[in-house]
Amino acid sequence: MYKSIVLYPDTFLWFTETLGVFYNCENTSFVQFEITPLLLKYCFRINDFNNMYTIAIDPEDENDTVFCKWLNRIVNNHIGKIVSLAFIDKKPFSLPPILNLRHELEERRMDDFYYRPINIANNFHEVTFLLGGERMSEEETGYYKQTHYPISSEFRLEVSNICSFLDNNNIRYLQQINIVSGELSAYPDLEFLLEKLFQYDIPLTYFFRGNDVEGVSKVLKYTSSGKISLGLYFADVKSFQETESLLKDGGIDYRWIFLLREENEWEQAQRIVETYDIEYYNLVPVVTSNVSNLDFFSENVFTSYNELSHMSLTKQNIFCNQTINSNCWGQLFITPDKKVYANLNGNSLGTIGEDVLCLIRKEMTGGESYWKYTRDKVIPCKACIYRYLCPPPSNYEFYLKRFDLCTVNNL
Numbered sequence: 001m002y003k004s005i006v007l008y009p010d011t012f013l014w015f016t017e018t019l020g021v022f023y024n025c026e027n028t029s030f031v032q033f034e035i036t037p038l039l040l041k042y043c044f045r046i047n048d049f050n051n052m053y054t055i056a057i058d059p060e061d062e063n064d065t066v067f068c069k070w071l072n073r074i075v076n077n078h079i080g081k082i083v084s085l086a087f088i089d090k091k092p093f094s095l096p097p098i099l100n101l102r103h104e105l106e107e108r109r110m111d112d113f114y115y116r117p118i119n120i121a122n123n124f125h126e127v128t129f130l131l132g133g134e135r136m137s138e139e140e141t142g143y144y145k146q147t148h149y150p151i152s153s154e155f156r157l158e159v160s161n162i163c164s165f166l167d168n169n170n171i172r173y174l175q176q177i178n179i180v181s182g183e184l185s186a187y188p189d190l191e192f193l194l195e196k197l198f199q200y201d202i203p204l205t206y207f208f209r210g211n212d213v214e215g216v217s218k219v220l221k222y223t224s225s226g227k228i229s230l231g232l233y234f235a236d237v238k239s240f241q242e243t244e245s246l247l248k249d250g251g252i253d254y255r256w257i258f259l260l261r262e263e264n265e266w267e268q269a270q271r272i273v274e275t276y277d278i279e280y281y282n283l284v285p286v287v288t289s290n291v292s293n294l295d296f297f298s299e300n301v302f303t304s305y306n307e308l309s310h311m312s313l314t315k316q317n318i319f320c321n322q323t324i325n326s327n328c329w330g331q332l333f334i335t336p337d338k339k340v341y342a343n344l345n346g347n348s349l350g351t352i353g354e355d356v357l358c359l360i361r362k363e364m365t366g367g368e369s370y371w372k373y374t375r376d377k378v379i380p381c382k383a384c385i386y387r388y389l390c391p392p393p394s395n396y397e398f399y400l401k402r403f404d405l406c407t408v409n410n411l
């Protein structure tokens with residue numbers, strides 16, 4: 001009796017000459033298998049779009065034990081089904097999950113339609129201003145390339161620079177403004193800055209040191225819009241308690257940020273969180289200036305096989321992993337020397353006085369696009385079977401210029 005394998009439309013299949021992986025986005029089923037010559041033949045046929053995810057089973061192949069077990073796993077893990085052709089009138093078929101690029105490609109050909117200003121502005125979601133004007137310790141100087149953290153710079157970004165950027169560019173689709181500073185209260189035009197930014201009806205987060213109690217009190221005067229939040233770098237318990245007493249009834253969203261360089265900082269942060277019952281906080285690992293804490297990263301940050309095999313991704317997530325870097329997409333950073341970056345680990349796109357849409361176009365179409373920096377573009381990930389399940393390249397990887405921050409060894 002003739003039968004067919006029909007894969008479900010939410011199932012992806014990736015394979016190399018030695019390994020295969022099925023992933024069904026609907027039920028997050030992950031099935032890994034070793035490739036035999038027979039399975040390799042079937043995998044090629046499954047991924048041939050013309051077969052519409054439906055492959056006839058050669059009855060002879062059912063004598064192969066490995067093949068039969070493979071079929072059972074497909075059915076038992078809801079990767080697809082086996083259909084007996086004797087009981088149906090029409091040939092079965094399914095739709096493989098393939099990103100439809102045709103529309104985009106056609107648009108690109110249409111007189112640069114795709115890169116018309118309105119389409120570009122639509123992709124600009126978040127901007128971060130690093131105020132500068134202060135020197136950070138030697139150890140801290142690289143942190144701003146890894147996470148939202150103050151930059152060490154003698155230059156200072158003026159309020160007029162920030163406002164002219166926001167006033168003179170198309171920010172219709174901007175969803176988030178971040179202001180990053182060390183000691184916010186030391187910024188000379190702080191009241192003016194707070195007042196001006198308060199007027200844009202866009203969610204705003206101030207990142208600065210949690211021991212800057214004066215800075216916290218000043219920001220608290222501008223909270224009635226409900227769109228302002230704080231990210232406070234934890235300094236010590238005493239200043240934490242002082243700041244907390246101000247914030248408790250301040251009607252503002254805030255979270256504490258614990259920078260972690262090694263295991264004992266991790267344990268200490270967790271103790272503080274439990275002792276003081278801190279509800280909103282982020283534990284943020286950072287690579288030290290001499291890159292001496294890679295062991296800590298390897299144990300706590302590196303992606304493991306266990307994480308990859310338990311990912312919960314939608315089809316859209318996987319399409320994103322195939323085409324863009326969702327960690328970077330839509331973001332710009334402005335440094336105190338008035339330069340604009342798509343990512344602080346790369347070269348600047350231009351300066352704050354240029355039209356932001358031209359800068360974004362440069363980012364989207366240029367060779368070194370962080371917004372489009374996928375695992376397909378880096379070694380060793382481009383040869384890795386998990387590259388579309390794995391989260392896109394992170395700032396840690398850009399900072400270290402290495403893209404093997406995982407404990408998965410399949411290459």
Ligand code: SF4
Binds near residue numbers: 408
């Ligand atoms: S090699 Fe790259 S894609 Fe593969 S698991 Fe490691 S980090 Fe992810």
